[in-house]
Amino acid sequence: MAPKICCLGAGYVGGPTCAVIAYKCPDVQVTICDLNQARIDAWNSDHLPIFEPGLDDVVKAARGRNLFFTTEVDRAINEADLIFVSVNTPTKKSGMGAGFAADLAYVESATRRIAAVATSSKIVIEKSTVPCRTAESMRAILEANSRDGIRFDILSNPEFLAEGTAISDLMKPDRVLIGSLETDEGRKAQATLASVYSNWVPKEKIITMNLWSSELSKLAANAILAQRISSINALSAICEATGADVDEVSYACGLDTRIGPKFLKASVGFGGSCFQKDILNLVYLSESLHLPEVAAYWHQVVIMNEYQKSRFSQRVVKRLFNTITNKKVAVFGFAFKKDTGDTRESAAITLANNFIKEGANICIYDPKVEEPQIAIDLAETGISTAEYQKRVTISKTPYDAANGADAIVICTEWDEFKTLDYEKIYATMNKPACLFDGRLILDTKKLRAIGFQVEVIGKSVV
Ligand SMILES: NC(=O)C1=CN([C@@H]2O[C@H](COP(=O)(O)OP(=O)(O)OC[C@H]3O[C@@H](n4cnc5c(N)ncnc54)[C@H](O)[C@@H]3O)[C@@H](O)[C@H]2O)C=CC1
Numbered sequence: 290m291a292p293k294i295c296c297l298g299a300g301y302v303g304g305p306t307c308a309v310i311a312y313k314c315p316d317v318q319v320t321i322c323d324l325n326q327a328r329i330d331a332w333n334s335d336h337l338p339i340f341e342p343g344l345d346d347v348v349k350a351a352r353g354r355n356l357f358f359t360t361e362v363d364r365a366i367n368e369a370d371l372i373f374v375s376v377n378t379p380t381k382k383s384g385m386g387a388g389f390a391a392d393l394a395y396v397e398s399a400t401r402r403i404a405a406v407a408t409s410s411k412i413v414i415e416k417s418t419v420p421c422r423t424a425e426s427m428r429a430i431l432e433a434n435s436r437d438g439i440r441f442d443i444l445s446n447p448e449f450l451a452e453g454t455a456i457s458d459l460m461k462p463d464r465v466l467i468g469s470l471e472t473d474e475g476r477k478a479q480a481t482l483a484s485v486y487s488n489w490v491p492k493e494k495i496i497t498m499n500l501w502s503s504e505l506s507k508l509a510a511n512a513i514l515a516q517r518i519s520s521i522n523a524l525s526a527i528c529e530a531t532g533a534d535v536d537e538v539s540y541a542c543g544l545d546t547r548i549g550p551k552f553l554k555a556s557v558g559f560g561g562s563c564f565q566k567d568i569l570n571l572v573y574l575s576e577s578l579h580l581p582e583v584a585a586y587w588h589q590v591v592i593m594n595e596y597q598k599s600r601f602s603q604r605v606v607k608r609l610f611n612t613i614t615n616k617k618v619a620v621f622g623f624a625f626k627k628d629t630g631d632t633r634e635s636a637a638i639t640l641a642n643n644f645i646k647e648g649a650n651i652c653i654y655d656p657k658v659e660e661p662q663i664a665i666d667l668a669e670t671g672i673s674t675a676e677y678q679k680r681v682t683i684s685k686t687p688y689d690a691a692n693g694a695d696a697i698v699i700c701t702e703w704d705e706f707k708t709l710d711y712e713k714i715y716a717t718m719n720k721p722a723c724l725f726d727g728r729l730i731l732d733t734k735k736l737r738a739i740g741f742q743v744e745v746i747g748k749s750v751v
């Protein structure tokens with residue numbers, strides 16, 4: 290009989306991941322739960338709580354058939370054979386390890402709930418990104434709190450999807466990792482989960498390994514990806530100072546098959562909910578293991594990212610004659626990357642904050658981010674309501690945002706920014722009209738021919 294699945298956490302990972310399982314395995318009942326009623330209501334509506342290309346079709350095909358969204362966590366736990374724990378693991382804000390360690394409170398409370406209500410044996414799957422050896426703590430909690438005769442097997446099955454491409458990443462993953470204890474029961478549980486994925490993932494891409502390797506592989510993959518971005522961004526500073534062109538350097542390096550071309554696009558800085566969090570987590574882990582040199586090595590990836598954002602902000606101010614007080618700056622893009630409405634750790638938040646602190650009036654346009662989210666993000670950086678009201682406006686079109694502006698700053702690489710009518714935009718701007726491309730997406734020659742003063746990450750002023 291096909292196993293029943295429950296997922297605790299209906300966020301960016303739990304929602305799409307388990308929706309794809311339901312879509313690909315029509316005989317598997319999948320129930321996705323969350324404590325947040327509004328989020329579950331949205332999953333059950335025509336307006337899903339997250340924007341992700343292809344997600345609507347997957348959810349529509351499976352919802353009500355073998356895919357269910359509910360806040361009835363206890364019932365879903367009890368009915369399931371396999372339980373994914375896909376709750377948030379943010380960076381701790383206070384206490385031991387504040388600013389670095391992962392806050393495992395949500396993982397622990399989900400685990401305790403499973404132990405408290407389960408009346409039959411379960412396979413519990415860590416889907417959240419967690420520090421190495423978290424499965425051990427989960428097992429201790431489950432074993433200490435469960436009823437007699439009930440067995441829990443714990444697997445690590447980290448998720449590698451990227452936002453904006455989540456559905457294609459899930460449909461055709463590079464690999465699926467399943468870590469387990471090296472015991473007969475562990476391997477049996479591993480095989481049960483592998484049989485679910487094997488409905489659509491080729492067998493050779495389903496990789497089994499020990500629990501701790503699997504947990505660490507997730508942190509390692511994110512650290513290595515982010516390190517590539519910080520490396521190219523560090524080189525972008527050298528390019529700006531020397532006349533080298535970062536796109537050309539990246540292209541030349543990427544042609545080496547040992548390096549490869551992906552994740553070498555210079556930018557205004559990486560964002561997203563995970564890169565920074567997971568590296569800081571790795572830094573904390575290294576420090577806890579008394580490996581200060583290792584900790585410092587990974588920490589530098591985050592430090593470089595902060596430097597990139599502040600360097601770019603300063604370049605904007607410098608170019609605008611060393612002051613942007615009361616100037617209008619149009620911010621194009623607020624999401625942390627294109628094709629998502631997610632703003633978590635977006636470089637645009639830091640830039641907008643820096644511009645406001647310099648006294649600029651900023652006008653933000655993003656095709657997928659709504660005003661309330663922008664207000665929350667800026668408030669979290671310390672912008673007061675009064676400052677926000679005075680300094681920030683949100684536009685419905687990029688043309689409105691640029692109207693009367695002294696500068697446009699491209700923060701997100703939305704495709705639509707490549708095909709705007711820049712002549713029309715130029716005509717409505719204050720002169721000299723400056724354009725700062727923080728994503729290297731625009732045709733600078735064309736823009737200069739129109740009359741723009743253009744500055745690009747990783748390219749010196751010509
Ligand atoms: N966002 C991403 O692209 C990726 C995230 N991850 C990891 O996946 C995990 C989840 O991330 P997101 O989905 O982005 O987080 P999220 O914040 O979007 O979703 C987590 C959800 O879990 C719910 N929740 C918390 N405690 C719960 C409980 N006891 N029972 C039921 N629901 C509960 C929250 O209400 C929230 O809706 C994190 O560990 C993250 O590092 C991994 C790969 C990609």
Ligand SMILES: O=C(O)[C@H]1O[C@H](OP(=O)(O)OP(=O)(O)OC[C@H]2O[C@@H](n3ccc(=O)[nH]c3=O)[C@H](O)[C@@H]2O)[C@H](O)[C@@H](O)[C@@H]1O
Pocket residue numbers: 418448449450451452453511514518551552553554555556557558559560561562563564625626627
């Ligand atoms: O654990 C996670 O949360 C996920 O983190 C990243 O996915 P995500 O953050 O959604 O998006 P990415 O495409 O990795 O982009 C992250 C940031 O790096 C930036 N970036 C990416 C690539 C590049 O070459 N240059 C660059 O600046 C993006 O604009 C974005 O701000 C990883 O790519 C996923 O494999 C992982 O599962």
